[in-house]
Amino acid sequence: MSEIKIVGVVGCGLMGSGIVEVSARSGYTTIVREINDEALARGMERIHKSTGRAVKRGKLSEEGQKEILDRITGVTSVDGLSDCDVIIEAATENLPLKIKIWEEIAKAKKDGALLATNTSSIPLSKLAVATGDPEGFMGLHFMNPVPVMKLVEIVRGLATSDETYERGANFIKSLGKDIITAKDTPGFVINALLVPYLCEAIRMVESGVATPEDIDKGMMGGCNMPMGPLTLADFVGLDTTLAIADVLFDEFKDPKYAAPPLLRRMVELGRYGRKSGRGFYDHSK
Numbered sequence: 001m002s003e004i005k006i007v008g009v010v011g012c013g014l015m016g017s018g019i020v021e022v023s024a025r026s027g028y029t030t031i032v033r034e035i036n037d038e039a040l041a042r043g044m045e046r047i048h049k050s051t052g053r054a055v056k057r058g059k060l061s062e063e064g065q066k067e068i069l070d071r072i073t074g075v076t077s078v079d080g081l082s083d084c085d086v087i088i089e090a091a092t093e094n095l096p097l098k099i100k101i102w103e104e105i106a107k108a109k110k111d112g113a114l115l116a117t118n119t120s121s122i123p124l125s126k127l128a129v130a131t132g133d134p135e136g137f138m139g140l141h142f143m144n145p146v147p148v149m150k151l152v153e154i155v156r157g158l159a160t161s162d163e164t165y166e167r168g169a170n171f172i173k174s175l176g177k178d179i180i181t182a183k184d185t186p187g188f189v190i191n192a193l194l195v196p197y198l199c200e201a202i203r204m205v206e207s208g209v210a211t212p213e214d215i216d217k218g219m220m221g222g223c224n225m226p227m228g229p230l231t232l233a234d235f236v237g238l239d240t241t242l243a244i245a246d247v248l249f250d251e252f253k254d255p256k257y258a259a260p261p262l263l264r265r266m267v268e269l270g271r272y273g274r275k276s277g278r279g280f281y282d283h284s285k
Contacts (some may be wrong), residue, residue, distance in 0.1 A: 008084030012043025018146025106132030
């Protein structure tokens with residue numbers, strides 16, 4: 001079982017940048033790949049701001065921030081991941097895109113590298129062949145925001161070997177994260193339960209049962225939820241919620257997973273939630 005020293009992350013968006021940050025915080029040399037220099041710069045700026053907030057809150061020294069940032073290298077080609085001991089793909093929930101990325105990684109990775117996807121809903125079986133090493137492939141589903149949330153959902157694919165599972169679990173523990181394990185089924189544990197809950201709240205808004213504010217206040221005050229479902233949907237991203245709902249419905253054909261028309265219309269208008277400045281709430285400020 002080879003030791004993990006160099007971590008590669010594909011994608012430096014909201015999730016990818018968080019994974020890069022926790023990896024570098026944990027002492028790993030970390031290489032992140034983005035599609036171009038502009039996307040890479042945005043991702044690196046996100047990491048700089050996140051660690052900067054930790055400095056302002058007294059949770060990290062300026063020297064500690066510099067050490068974290070110095071461990072991170074950005075590249076725009078998958079060839080830059082050729083020395084990585086683990087490669088984590090954190091692209092958007094788009095199956096053709098993920099397959100294309102894994103086909104590229106398969107040509108660049110070194111033998112024995114641990115391969116993982118951060119997918120929140122797509123079955124591993126749809127990606128495993130493209131990796132070139134199904135036995136060395138697993139799911140490592142981080143929660144958002146990655147630097148804050150303690151949980152990682154580990155997904156064992158049908159072909160995932162025991163050694164791969166153990167390496168992945170030990171790596172996640174080294175990041176200071178807690179683990180739950182799920183089998184390879186759409187949505188796994190978290191989103192198979194969460195998405196129907198979010199969709200039902202959206203249906204209530206759609207049918208005029210109550211306002212987003214009252215639905216959220218009801219679930220927080222009446223069910224002791226730390227965050228209401230519509231605030232949470234805005235935080236997760238309405239586009240991400242829609243993508244996961246579509247994956248689940250395509251697989252199970254169960255109406256509870258069917259995306260409400262209101263959700264689809266909002267995504268078509270570019271109202272993704274916090275990331276775009278507007279969703280069920282105004283986040284422009």
